[in-house]
Amino acid sequence: MGSDKLKDRKRKSEDVEEEVSLKKKSKKDKLHKKEKKEKKEKKDKKHKKHKKEREENRAVEVEEKKSEIEIDVDAGEEVSQVDADAFLKDNEVKVEDASNLGLKPILSFDILKGKIDSKILAKISEFPKPTPIQSVSWPYLLQKKDVVGVAETGSGKTFAFGVPAINHILTTGNKKDLQVLVISPTRELASQIYDNLKILTDITGLSCTCIYGGVSKDEQRKSVKTSNCVIATPGRLLDLMEEGSINLSKINYLVLDEADRMLEKGFEEDIKKIISKTNSINRQTLMFTATWPKEVRELASTFMKSPIRISIGNRDELSANKRITQIVEVVDPFNKEKILINLLHKYQSGKNANDKILIFALYKKEATRVEKTLQYKGFKVAAIHGDLSQQQRTQSLDDFKNGKTNLLLATDVAARGLDIPNVKVVINLTFPLTIEDYVHRIGRTGRAGKTGISHTLFTEHEKHLSGALMNVLRSGDQPVPDELMKFGGHTKKKEHGAYGAFFKNVDMNVKAKKIKFD
Numbered sequence: 476m477g478s479d480k481l482k483d484r485k486r487k488s489e490d491v492e493e494e495v496s497l498k499k500k501s502k503k504d505k506l507h508k509k510e511k512k513e514k515k516e517k518k519d520k521k522h523k524k525h526k527k528e529r530e531e532n533r534a535v536e537v538e539e540k541k542s543e544i545e546i547d548v549d550a551g552e553e554v555s556q557v558d559a560d561a562f563l564k565d566n567e568v569k570v571e572d573a574s575n576l577g578l579k580p581i582l583s584f585d586i587l588k589g590k591i592d593s594k595i596l597a598k599i600s601e602f603p604k605p606t607p608i609q610s611v612s613w614p615y616l617l618q619k620k621d622v623v624g625v626a627e628t629g630s631g632k633t634f635a636f637g638v639p640a641i642n643h644i645l646t647t648g649n650k651k652d653l654q655v656l657v658i659s660p661t662r663e664l665a666s667q668i669y670d671n672l673k674i675l676t677d678i679t680g681l682s683c684t685c686i687y688g689g690v691s692k693d694e695q696r697k698s699v700k701t702s703n704c705v706i707a708t709p710g711r712l713l714d715l716m717e718e719g720s721i722n723l724s725k726i727n728y729l730v731l732d733e734a735d736r737m738l739e740k741g742f743e744e745d746i747k748k749i750i751s752k753t754n755s756i757n758r759q760t761l762m763f764t765a766t767w768p769k770e771v772r773e774l775a776s777t778f779m780k781s782p783i784r785i786s787i788g789n790r791d792e793l794s795a796n797k798r799i800t801q802i803v804e805v806v807d808p809f810n811k812e813k814i815l816i817n818l819l820h821k822y823q824s825g826k827n828a829n830d831k832i833l834i835f836a837l838y839k840k841e842a843t844r845v846e847k848t849l850q851y852k853g854f855k856v857a858a859i860h861g862d863l864s865q866q867q868r869t870q871s872l873d874d875f876k877n878g879k880t881n882l883l884l885a886t887d888v889a890a891r892g893l894d895i896p897n898v899k900v901v902i903n904l905t906f907p908l909t910i911e912d913y914v915h916r917i918g919r920t921g922r923a924g925k926t927g928i929s930h931t932l933f934t935e936h937e938k939h940l941s942g943a944l945m946n947v948l949r950s951g952d953q954p955v956p957d958e959l960m961k962f963g964g965h966t967k968k969k970e971h972g973a974y975g976a977f978f979k980n981v982d983m984n985v986k987a988k989k990i991k992f993d
């Protein structure tokens with residue numbers, strides 16, 4: 476009997492165990508099923524989302540095809556072949572165009588009559604004639620081609636991409652959509668491009684927004700909702716994208732201004748993320764710059780469809796604008812500030828007492844120190860560098876532009892693109908980290924056909940760039956000082972002798988550029 480009871484208890488306990496195990500199994504099964512169901516739902520949802528996106532893109536494509544106006548902007552009969560050839564030769568224009576369209580340049584604004592919006596045309600016709608980069612790029616851009624435009628500093632690249640951009644909104648897709656995006660490396664440059672494009676959007680009843688960091692997001696979030704055109708720096712743009720305040724899916728005209736800088740390490744990943752959210756099917760992509768190093772060309776082509784490559788002046792060799800007189804003085808690094816003060820007295824004396832001078836330092840700390848020294852010596856100087864608030868930066872630039880101060884001390888944040896009227900002299904107190912930056916810095920003078928002077932203090936710390944600098948001097952028909960030649964033909968990119976390589980992402984593994992000597 477005892478053993479029966481034991482058996483019974485054992486059986487019961489086994490039953491309970493089995494039941495528990497069954498329950499566990501069923502629970503596991505249920506969980507598994509639930510997981511499977513959730514996974515399937517997630518997959519379906521993703522699939523549906525992609526399908527919807529594809530359909531939307533296709534709809535945009537169809538819509539655009541329907542509303543696209545064929546613009547025949549070849550200057551055709553209006554410019555004779557002889558005149559076109561002479562123009563291309565005189566301006567050393569190179570057009571690499573795999574499809575051999577061979578469009579003639581637009582040599583006068585009249586040729587654009589009936590081909591672009593009349594209000595835009597009236598506005599730009601306030602200039603005497605298109606600049607060479609405008610003449611050559613407009614026919615291709617108005618035919619919706621991808622274009623890489625390389626032309627010297629101050630040669631009117633902003634309207635080269637800006638005029639077709641605003642005309643594009645008027646002739647393509649839905650006029651309410653956000654179609655044009657211009658990306659720029661600095662806040663000041665974004666704001667300047669905005670000022671230029673806003674002239675065109677205002678007269679055509681369109682809307683434009685500028686997006687950059689250092690200021691409140693609220694206004695930007697609001698105005699982007701009703702904008703057709705956005706000019707942005709990458710950081711703030713990504714910020715607004717991530718929080719869902721801006722949708723780039725209808726962007727079909729994308730410009731990278733200062734394109735080589737935008738494709739450098741440090742910006743590259745951001746740019747990839749941004750571009751991936753634009754309309755990949757119908758996007759016209761443009762890259763404009765004054766310097767186009769080989770290192771970035773391959774990466775650039777991954778974002779473009781059979782781009783037409785236009786260069787004005789011989790841009791294969793890195794060269795500066797020829798209207799700039801380039802003076803290079805080899806100096807002892809410890810004497811630089813004393814020499815600077817003498818130079819300021821020299822360039823701002825007599826009838827030139829009010830001339831605008833832009834001084835470049837390499838680092839924020841250096842700029843702050845030199846600013847204090849200059850103030851102590853009685854100079855009225857404004858400054859732009861990364862340690863200042865956006866409000867202070869904007870104020871400094873405004874004061875310099877409107878002549879409240881005639882001295883501006885800046886880091887490379889002001890090297891590219893800034894169009895400040897009548898800068899007479901650029902002084903490089905400390906040489907930049909790359910030769911491209913040198914070309915951009917000195918390009919703040921000698922703009923829009925004017926002449927200018929650049930005065931560079933070169934020290935042994937920068938001797939690795941002496942060869943590259945000599946080439947730029949030679950290609951600009953400028954004398955090469957004997958003291959510079961003493962450094963030989965070094966062309967290797969390496970960290971700055973005095974400050975190291977902490978200015979920006981400098982890839983020390985990148986092979987040195989091969990630069991030929993005469």
Ligand SMILES: Nc1ncnc2c1ncn2[C@@H]1O[C@H](COP(=O)(O)OP(=O)(O)OP(=O)(O)O)[C@@H](O)[C@H]1O
Nearest residue numbers: 602604605606628629630631632633765892894923
């Ligand atoms: N067709 C034109 N004729 C005369 N001036 C022009 C013309 N188009 C633009 N400009 C003026 O030329 C100046 C320089 O133009 P912009 O700032 O576009 O130069 P950029 O080529 O972009 O220079 P950077 O390489 O330094 O960015 C501006 O003040 C602009 O208003």
